[in-house]
Amino acid sequence: MSEGSLLGRLAATVFGGSCYVCRGATGRGALICSACERDLPGLAPERCPRCALPTPGAQVCGRCLADPPDFDATIAAFAYAFPADVLVKALKFNSELALAPYLAGHLARMLERSSAVDLIIAVPLHPQRLVERGYNQSVEIARALSRCLRKPLATRGCERLRDTPAQAELPLDARKENMRGAFACSLALAGRSVALVDDVMTTGATLDALAGAVKRAGALSVENWVVARTL
Ligand SMILES: [Zn+2]
Ligand SMILES: [Zn+2]
Incomplete structure (x- = not known):
């Protein structure tokens, strides 16, 4: 700053x-x-409980039925549209770190303090990206959520092994393939319910890959907590 x-x-x-x-x-x-x-654009009240895309009657969407992701639920504060996108980008690219607790506050209102989640994990950046940016916007959001909801935040134990900068240019199917093996989790998570925190969920491929790593580490359930969902 x-x-x-x-x-x-x-x-x-x-x-x-x-x-x-x-x-x-x-x-x-x-x-x-x-x-x-x-x-600030809210999401449709009826949406897929698994990935938060709008569905009639809040049924599980076709994509989640055909190819179930490793996460079990998604909670998002906003649709990724103006002006939520302006705030998310300012936090991610312009070091406007004051926006992290602001956005986390909106997200926390969608979450119950009594939720079954007992550990928060932020989507890790690749170490090279972290050096370039100087901070991880998802960690900033997760830290504010952890304070606000009084849930512990795991600050280590999950790593991004591969940087995947070309993700945005790939078609949907290829994104999942591109993310395979992108994360490692060395935490002992047997029987635990975990929330994964990210700023934006686009296809869900990144969160799916991290959820897979977290479940292989023993996690019982995984929900995504994201500021904005791309529709
Ligand atoms: Zn879905
Ligand atoms: Zn204004």
Whole structure:
């Protein structure tokens, strides 16, 4: 974060600031103005319990039936559309780390404090990516969720073995193949219920691969907690 941006945040905390989305005025300490907050796109109320895509009657979708993923459920705060996408990108690419607790707060409202999950794991970045970016946005979100829901966060024990930068350019089927063996998990998870945290879920191939590694480590159930779901 640049010095200017840091000073800007400090001023915003004290005097009120400008909205991350529209640059209009916000109230004191607020990151987003109330108009932009109202525009944050929710998901359809009826959706596949497994992958969170809209389905009639909230039935399991055709894709999850035909090729069941290793995760058991997906909970998302928003659809990946304006202005949620602006916030997710600012956190991921512009070091706007203050957005992590903000977005985690919206996600936490969708989750029950009493949920069966007993361990949170953030989707790990490949070590090379982590060096380039300097932080893992999913860890930042997971840390805020862990505080807010009083659930422990595993900060080590899951690794990304392969970087998969070309994922976005691959067709759906190839993405799953591309992710195979991308993660390793050395945690002892026998009998545990785990939540995997990520900023965006697109095809679900990344979360599926990590869920597979976590289940091979013994996890009983795996749910995805994501800020935004691509539809
Ligand atoms: Zn705004
Ligand atoms: Zn589904």
